[in-house]
Each structure stands twice: as structure tokens, then as C-alpha cells.
Amino acid sequence: MNFDDFNISEDIRKAIAEMGFTSPTPIQEIAIPEALNGLDLIGQAQTGSGKTLAFAVPILEKIFIPDKSPQAIVLCPTRELCMQVASEIAKLGSKIKKLKVLSVYGGQPIGKQTRVLKKGVHVVVGTPGRVIDHIQRGNLDLIGIETVVLDEADEMLEMGFREDIETILANTPHQRQTLLFSATIPPEIKDIANKYQKNPKFIKISDNKKNIPKITQYSYKCDIRYKFVDMTKLLDAYDVKLALIFCNTKKSVDFVKKHLKKEDYSVDSIHGDMTQKARDKVMNKFKNGNISILVATDVAARGLDIDDVDVVINYDVPQNPDDYIHRIGRTARAGKKGLAFTLVADDEISRFNNIKRNNRSKIISKDIPSDEEILKIKSEQILSDAKKSIKVDKLNAYKKIIKESSGSKEEYLDVAAALLKRIMEN
Template structure:
């Protein structure tokens, strides 16, 4: 199905076209028609499946512009995802007249948010804690809300937001549309759906050929004590511009970050115990290319959507197979290709087997590169650059300098290579 086939506002179609989207993803083609009809939906889909557009398009399609009180609210687990979703909705509404979208979250001055709410907002995207803060202050009235979206519902419950979610839902009208999106469907989420949704359509997208597009997956056997050395060798050998490295715990994130920093890599870290201000600063450095390696925990990485990430590294193998899909889905965004590297200690072998079996994945073994292989590859890269210079530039002035030196040309080239490699 193409977006042109949908019975939606032409201004939304125009924005979708400018964003470069043509065909609907599986979750979009199954969820959007029912959502447009006003039906409640449960969508189970992995990261990168296109779920934001699946709920944002129907929300925007029924927005009544003259009413500047909130008509839809989207709840997200983290500030990062909150900002990402709000930006996506803003892009979709770019050709619509005066649609106001506001992200509300902790860590940002509340006064700015209050001023925006007082001026009028059609769609609020927020974290549960900050939304409740606004409700208690009387700065956010949800009585006119027609659509509630619980995005990354499993993550919100894991972070202890269930009571907050239920409180927010009690402030919304009973005659609302409730959309719930989640990567996993544990019992606690099923309880929520029974309590707060009416005859929802359940949609599950489980085809990993759709959710893991163009990702080449490899694993490297390693002893736990050798993992950090092996990671350094892997980074040295594969010359990717943006790396996202996952660890299972905050302590491991700190350990990997400290060791990579000591080795001279441009690296920073992000985990759930950091303040929002620190996390924002790190993410901006990563997006702007000021660092090219980000070490992260699963919770902190929710909402990271940097399309240029070329490789995801599992420094620790996740025990939950679904977390693996979440992690590697951070690469190969927007139709590009990507890599997933897994550094596997013997005690993690069973977890990797479990992941491979559950999703029928082809994860090929590779050897950790040796120092000699790393040196050869680096030398080859320099020589390829030299060849390119020779083929595409006029070097006559430099040739004269070399000839007049009366030194051996091979030795000059070797000395220059040494200078380049050791600078």
C-alpha cells in the first residue's frame, strides 16, 4: 500500500512525500486503517518498524485546528523518545496550518512549557512524570483529549510508570481512542489493555526480514577478561564513522567507556542513572559527530534515532532476545545497510543461540583481528589514498621536489608512510 492510497488530509500526504516515504511499512498498513476508523489498537512491533507514523497520521488527520486545547496526548518512557516523536509529528504537520505540537519532559525548564501550553497546543508528547506535574499545577487539561497513545509501553512499565499512566488516563474522557505500542507483550501490559481499551485490534509484526533490514550480523568469541582488548581491535580494524555499543549494566557501561577513553577513542557514555541534562549533552555530541562512539545501556538508548549509526556492538549479549532486536535496530535506518557485532564470552553462548533460534537469524562467526591484520589494513588505507591522489591530481611540482632531493624514492615513500601512521 502507498501513502497516496490512504484517505487522509492532502497536506499530510504532501509532508509524507517530502519526508521521502512512499510505501507503508507492515505496522503502518495494518494499523492506520483501523486507527482512522477510531478503533483502539494494540501494536506489537520492534524498533525501526515505523510505528510513530502509524499513530501520528491518524491523530493529525482528525485535529480540529480552531480548538487549541490538547486533542491528543502521547506518553513516552524517556526524554529522548519524547523529543523524537514530537519532531516526527511536527514534520508530518509541516504543510498543515498552525498545528501546535509540544514535548513536555523533566530536565527542561517548566516555565517554557507552561507558556506554550497557555498559548494553546493541539498535541502533547510527554513523559508520565512531567505530564502529571502539569496536571497538578493546572497547566494541562486533558478533558478534550480524543486520542491517547502509550508508546514503548513495555519500557514505561519496566521503569515503574504504571501508576502514573493510570492516573493520567483517569484525567482523560472515557470516550477516547487508546492506542498502545510495545515491542513485547508481558502480562502487565495485557492487564492495562483490558482495563483501558475497548475491543482493541491486536496487530503483531514479527517478520524479522521486515524489522531487521540489511543488517549483517557477526559474532566474535572472547574471554570476558579479554573483551575490552578485543573490542579495541575490532574498532581499529573496521573504520566505521559512528559506533553504538551496548552493555547490560551501568557498571559495564562505565567500564567500557573508561577503557576506550584511555585508549584515545572519541567516546562518551549514556545510562539511566545520569541526569537528563548530561544525557542531552552526550546525545548532542553523538548526533553532531563530536564523538563517534557511544556506550549505552538499554533504557538510556530508548529513543536514540541517529540514522548514520553504521554498527551496533553487543559488548554484553542481552538475556532477553527481544532486547537484541531493539539494539541492532538502531543501525540500518531509513533503508540503509548496517552491521551488528557480538562479542561473546563462553557463558553467553547459550543466550546467543536462544536469540538465533527465536528469530531464525544468520549470525556468522568472525575472528578478532590480529595486530598484524590491523596494521596491514591501515597501511592499505593510506596506500589507497595515495593511489587516488596520483590518479586524480597534478603532482608535477611535488615530483620536482622529490627529484631534486636526490634521495631514494622508495625510501622517501616509506618515510612519509611512517610519518602518517605515527603522527
């Protein structure tokens, strides 16, 4: 199936093509036609499954540009996710003339958001608290809303936004379409669905093998005294370019960041006690590749959506299975492969066993690699990249140079070994 099979406008089709998407993900394949038919949906899918496009396409198909009042509202748990979702919707609507999309969230001057709202906005993407603020100030009238989306609903409820969500839903027209997306479906989600949706169609993608992110999951039993050293061995072995390290507490975040800096790693951290401005600054450094490692607590990393994270490391075992799912879902985005490592100290074993019982895919138990094993792992990664290069790169000029400088097969082998050693040491 491809996007041409959907009953969508040429403007949206062109934008999808420019965004680099050719065929829909499983959640898009099922959700888009149903949402275009006006049905309410509950979509259970992991972060990174393509759900933003799944609700953005139906939203934009219904927008009537001459009406400058809000026609769709998307609620997200964090400002980071708000910005990402608004950006995605704007890209999707880039061919629709005069379309206005606005993200509203705390930590940004409310006056600027108010001025844009007064001029007219078609789609509002916001955190529940800031949306309520605009409603109470008379800046945001939801009377013309046709579509409400609750994105990452389980995270919003976990962060205590239930009352705000219900207040917002109560301020929208009864005949609206309500689309709810969540990685997990706890009882609170079911309560909201029963109360605010009309015979919703339930779509579950998490068990669909085609959509399971390509995350290889490893666990490492370790002594609490050597956990940090063991983690650096993993960072070294797997030549990590972009890593997200999760800790359970601010104290643990500060410890890991401080000691990684001492080891000359390119690292920074975010946690709940930081100002929003400071968190944004760190996030931008991580997104732009100016740092290669981000250490974070669960709350600080809510809604984090970065495509190129190679590995997620659970420095502390998560408190529950849902937190584990949210954490490891930050890698293997957009069809890429990813790694997830969990370091398990003695006092974390029972908590980790609970996670393993609830985990749908296998977590492979391994030993922390020795120096010899690290050499082997790194070598295999370099050789794997080289084999990919053979298939896709133009190598004739390089082959000629090696052919001219080497004679026998043994010399070729010596050259390959010397090049591998040089790469490993740099």
C-alpha cells in the same frame, strides 16, 4: 502502495513528500487505514519500523485547529524519544496552519511547559511522570482528548510507569481512540489492552520479512581478559563511523570509555547516574557526529533514535532476549543496513544461548579477526564503496587522468593497488 492511496489531506501528503518518504512501511500500510477508521490498535513492531508516522497521520487528520485544548496525547518512555516524536509530528503537520505540538518531560523547567500549555496546544507528547505532574498542577486538562498513543509501551512498563499510564488513561474520555505500539507484547501489555482498549486490532510486523531490519548479527567468543582488545579489533576492521556500545553496568561503561579514550577513539558515555543536562549534552554530540562512539547502559539509551548508527556492540551480553532486541534495533534504521556484534565471555555463554534460542534471525558465530583478516575486511569495504561509486558518480574526468598517466593493464592494476594502500593507511 504509496501515500496517495490513503484517504489523507493534501497538507499531510505534501509534508510526507518533503520528509522524503515515498511509500509506506509495512506497519504504516496496515495501521494508518485502520486508525483512520477509528479502530483501537496494538501494533507490534521493532524500533525503526516507521511507527511514529503510523500514529501521527491519524492524529493530525482528526485535529480541529480552532479548538486549542489538547486533542491527542502520546506517551513515551524517555525525554529523548519525546523530543524525537514531537519533532516528527511537527514536521508532518508543518503545512497545517497554527498547529501546536508540545513535548513535556522531566529535566526541563516546568514553568516554560506550563506557559505553552496555557496558550493552547493540540498535541502533547510526554513522559508519564511529567504528564501526571501537569495534570496534578491543573496545567493539563485531558477532557478533550480523542487519541491516546502508548509508544514503546514495553519499555515504559519495564521502567515502572504502569501506575502513571493507568492514571493518565483514567483521566481521558472513555470514547477516545487508544493506539498501543510495542516491540514485545508481555502479559502487562495485554492487561492494559484488555482494560483500556475497545476490541483492538492486533498488527504484528516483527515476523514480516519485508520489515526485518537489515542487521547482520555476529557473535565472538572471547577471553574476558582480552575482551576490550578484541572489541577494538572489530572497530578497526569494520571502519566504524558511528557505533553504539552497550554495557550492563555503569562500572563497565566507565571502563570501556576510559580505555577507548586512551586509544584515541572519539568517544563519550551515558548512564543513569548522570544528570539529564549532562546526558543531553553527550547525546547531541553523538547525533551531530562530534563523537563517533557512544558507550551506554540500557536504561540510559532507552528511546534512542539515530538514523546513522553503523554498528551496535554488546560489550556485555544483555540480561535477556528483549534487551538484545532493543539494543540491536538501534542500527539499520530507515531502510539502511547495520551490524550487531556480541562479545561472549565464558561466564556469559548460558545467557547468550538463551538469547540465540529466542532470536528470530541467525546470529553468526565468528572468530575475532587476525591482522591479515582485518586488512582483507577493510579492503573489501573500500572496494565495495568504489563499485557503488562507479554506478552513481561522474568519473569521466578521473578516468581521463588515469588513462593519460597509465599505459598497460598492469599499470592500471598498480595504480589501483597503490590508491587502495594509500586509503587504507590514512
